Amino acid sequence: MESDEKYWDLLTKAIEYKKDGRWEDAAHVYLKAAQLADTEDGDLRRIAIYLVESANCYRNTLSEEAFNIYKMSINAYIEYVLIDLLKNNIGQAIAQAVECGYIYEREFGDLEKSNDFYDQADDLRVKVGYEHICEFPDEYMLKILLEISYALNLELEVILYLI
Numbered sequence: 001m002e003s004d005e006k007y008w009d010l011l012t013k014a015i016e017y018k019k020d021g022r023w024e025d026a027a028h029v030y031l032k033a034a035q036l037a038d039t040e041d042g043d044l045r046r047i048a049i050y051l052v053e054s055a056n057c058y059r060n061t062l063s064e065e066a067f068n069i070y071k072m073s074i075n076a077y078i079e080y081v082l083i084d085l086l087k088n089n090i091g092q093a094i095a096q097a098v099e100c101g102y103i104y105e106r107e108f109g110d111l112e113k114s115n116d117f118y119d120q121a122d123d124l125r126v127k128v129g130y131e132h133i134c135e136f137p138d139e140y141m142l143k144i145l146l147e148i149s150y151a152l153n154l155e156l157e158v159i160l161y162l163i
Contacts, residue, residue, distance in 0.1 A: 006036055018057065027057035031069065044080035048073045087128045094130070097121035 010033040017026035034050035037043050051073035058066035101117030104110045125132060134141070 006040075007033060010036065014053070014057075023057045023060040024063070027054045027061070027063075027065070027069075030054035030057060044076050044083065048076035048080060051076060090124055090128050091130075094121045094124050097124065 010029050014026045014029040014033070017023070017029060030050045030053040034047045034054065037046040037050060051069050055066045055069035055073060058069060097117045097120045101114045101121065103114075104117060105114035108114075122132070136144075
């Protein structure tokens, strides 16, 4: 059963329990949905929403469990916001690392330090799930390929094929 079907089944059951006034059962099912979201896709926003629903149901039973689950939902929202903030601002750090790599490659000829910066940029990119988009213009890449081809004595047609 796919996770969307699992969510649908759980949420349908929770809504039925709520309609019947079975608040504790509904709370338990929403909590299961939050746990499913945690294990299936780690969607913190979805986790937080289901935790709030669970806590709201527990609140109707005057259960102390509502307090704990509300706390969990707040933590999930905080983590969601921090990750979203990180993803939105990490681009600046990636660009800076690429620029530093370029500086160390071109100005100092230090490929070890240059590659260290490029690797850092790539690690950050992978960490937040960004696709690689080449920062270098085609003209720059063509120049690099020309330099390599002259060093390897390749013909221009081979270079253009590589591009």
